[in-house]
Amino acid sequence: MTDGRDEGQMVSDALLDNEIVNVIVHTVNKGDGGFVVDDRREVLEVGETVQRLIDQLAKIYAAKTGKSHGRFEEDAENYPVSKFLEDYFQKGSSDFVSTTLNMAKSLRKSVQGTASTGGHVFFAHFRRVTDKTDFFIVAILNDELGAALNKSKEVVDALHLDIKGFRLAGRVNLSSWAEGADKYLSFIKGRGQDKVSDFFKIFLGCNNSVAAVLETQKLGKALEEFVQSKDMSEDQREEFLRSAYSICKRYTDKDLPFEVKAFANELWPESPEDLSNVFEGSGLDISDGFIPDKRSLRSFVKFTGGSKNWRITFDRAALSNGEIEFDTKSEALVIKKLPNELLARLRMEVSQNGEED
Template sequence: MRGDQSMANTIIHAAIHDLVKGEDGFRVQMGNGALTVTTTAQRVIDDLYELYSRRASKSHGKFSTAADAAPTEAHVRAYADGGYKDFAELTGSLMETLKHQAGLRNAAQGGHVFFAHFTRDGRNYLLVVIVNDKLGAALTNTYDVADVHHLDVDGFRFAGRVNLEGWAAKDERYIGFLKGKGAVSEYFKAFLGCDTTVQDRQDTTDLVRTLKAFAIDQGLVGEAKDDFLNRAKTICSRSARSRSELEFEALANELMPNSPRVLLDVLVDPDRQLNDRFVPDGRALNGLVRFRGKTALWSVEFDREALTSNKVRYDAAENSLTLVGLPDELAAQLRGEFNVDA
């Protein structure tokens, strides 16, 4: 797998250490705190980032201010205050934090822990991924088959990314991580010290905005656009009514059964910071199929079908709306107001 070369990852620092699980708990085995960025190292980190970017079930948040939160933010701040130079010190501190959090969860597992500080599209990121070994086979020089262990790059379950610019700017969401299923993933969230307070209405508004932009990017117009957004609302409303979490993978599969990956890649793009698996807000979903607005003197609300059926006409040059087919009661009021015979 190769990453998107149009937006390359420029690696500033990289490191790899081991979190080892033994009978008496976890221990840290320090590896290389200043990994040389060879072609192979670049490829592995690029692949890890691309795989992370394409995974569903991500959640987003910020560093927690709770007194019992992991000291991850303090480690990152010390690294930033030092001019982003001592990566070995940062990763060593983070490994101790990871060991502590893993020790609090019976189901936690160890592995090779990759750290990378890189720039992408002018922004600085810190990536942390736990990777395990995988048994494979190789052909020897004597044409025998031998066991060989290699990194299971495709199979990682724990990964997180910190947008260092977003953190410095005090954004609401600058940490992203794989949510996973079950309590086992909680230790990685705790290690990141991440507060993921869910705001269903905001998450729904962000999803609505993304789906509408996607429809435009796909060149959908008229009835095709109406159909796409109406079906999206139907699917999301089902989750809203049942109070069940909406999963992006299921949404993409149902909404675009012939090419779900096209939509899923947009929904899981970490730069969009969309939370996967939340309960949609029914009122916010109306933004998929309804337009509304008001001034100090009037308000208006109509379904998008009114546009495609020409019952509401928008003139961009005049910045005006024309309403066609007024309801009888409103028409009668207006005729009376202006003394117009029926």
């Protein structure tokens, strides 16, 4: 029973996660002669069902691991999606239907000759309500055969969109892009999905070459966040970070790319999703595919610092076993158990200075 309001009115009255600006779907079908675009010529009406679909897509995409982050390629001739979106979002010279139809045609070119089966391509421009950030998401969804009960309580076939199982999707932070941010584009790059996702990366025109040093530093920050979230003791913290260091050093030594899912499974096997969720929720946009930087990895197990006249490097273990103490109030380090040779030199230096006075 309804209260007489239409679906759109009920959506507007609800507390929304995302304000949908525009949404449309085109279908890329695979036929005997290759892929063809079955297009739609008007945007979808934003009712309760469409709102729920886009909210789910946005939420599931944000939670998925195995994403690569980057920016648009500068070559807009060969990678035209950036030009299409620029005309739509920044210049306002193209409407949403034309923009997405051009993108669907570009996708058709990229997917030709691949093993992809195509699917329904959803394009959505939405604004996150909490901070008014604009996003554009494109995701390929497929039909899934399920079962339903009809009015006679008979079980019948029922096709529905496989929202949770999508493997090909990308997202542009339109607001960050317009503000000139360094990274604003991402796409799903699942483990072992390189050959499948390559055409989608090409379609988006995503340049995901990343600086290994920066990505390794961000990884260290995410690990610190995880340690704090688990309220680990000093010994647990040290063991955890040393294990992270060992895993990443193996990646470096063997020239293996970092992957969030594989890393989390090895480092925190009892509940890898907990670690993955911290990575995804940190806002650091840690990319898959980089080779950890060996020098930057040292920060996982060592503290290093200095000034014009001195430099110090010590393991985390020195803090946990009491060899070095840090006084937060005075912001001073107290070093204990100095080696005999250093003690002798320091005593001699102090003695000589006293005689000179």
